[in-house]
Amino acid sequence: MATAQKLPRQVNGVAVDDLFSTIDAVKATPSIAKFKFRIHNEWELGSQNKSTVDKYYGTDQQLTHNKPFVLEADEPAVLLGKDEAANPVEHLLHALASCLTTSMVYHAAARGIQIDEVESTLEGDLDLHGFLDLDKSVRNGYQGIRVNFKVKADVPDEKLNEIVQLGTGHSPVFESLSNGVPISVKTERL
């Protein structure tokens, strides 16, 4: 007796039925797609500070993570720190890598493409002449970032590139960092 073929409920560890339900829910109620992500950072001393990630807004309500996450930052000794945590520009590379990977994995799952393994190595060029005010023609930020993906999946070569392009084509951090984001800064006295 023939039975209707059903999509597997999990592809790449992503609950694809829930993903499609989310898309339907956003179509029905567009406001649930508006998220506000937040962190609170406290300076400790010198190169050391830490952020707490706890609350965010989405699906038309204030939401709270299962537990607060604490993210630390420091600088290595050569940049006058104590080298007890990754530095801010390394955290930026982590944000980029993790977002590209998650975006790729989710969108591959939505298309029923199974991925077995993903690794990426990221490298960014930074010239301190900008930060140190020694040469105004040198930008303060990264001059360029190179991302090298290695993907294991039972697909032809051209499909392998398409899988990675699902990441670059959807990743919020990749798009933010490629095109820039308006950032407003306010100051008050503590």
Add this chain to the structure above:
Amino acid sequence: MATAQKLPRQVNGVAVDDLFSTIDAVKATPSIAKFKFRIHNEWELGSQNKSTVDKYYGTDQQLTHNKPFVLEADEPAVLLGKDEAANPVEHLLHALASCLTTSMVYHAAARGIQIDEVESTLEGDLDLHGFLDLDKSVRNGYQGIRVNFKVKADVPDEKLNEIVQLGTGHSPVFESLSNGVPISVKTERL
């Protein structure tokens, strides 16, 4: 007997003599200012992946952190994850906050400005219509980020703003994210 006044060796926990020595060293040997920061990311399953931060290049040599730092990423349940770590766009806010703070603290130290406390709260707006391919006019990334600094320092109000502008005016992550960075992506089979 009068003695020459000496700069304190530490301002805001920053070894200012070392900071000035670094500037002199860069003037003498410009190539030592060229850094390459790196991370290696491995996908685990679904929304979970982690980056290892270990080696970097600077001062004309390969360098290694005191120990490797592992940075995790996940998504909350409402975004189909297990909520065991901050998500990529929250990591991006941490990169921005930590870089603004460190840049502010270092450049204030170089000017002999003592800062007692710094806190910041960051919030970014993200509309999933972009990520979910539901509206091509909505960007995938942050539509805007608001940074609220609270600074405790024994300075007049106008100086308080100048202190924060030392951060925005020098921070590599702020400049990268404000203006965008060229990102190249390569793919190979694992």
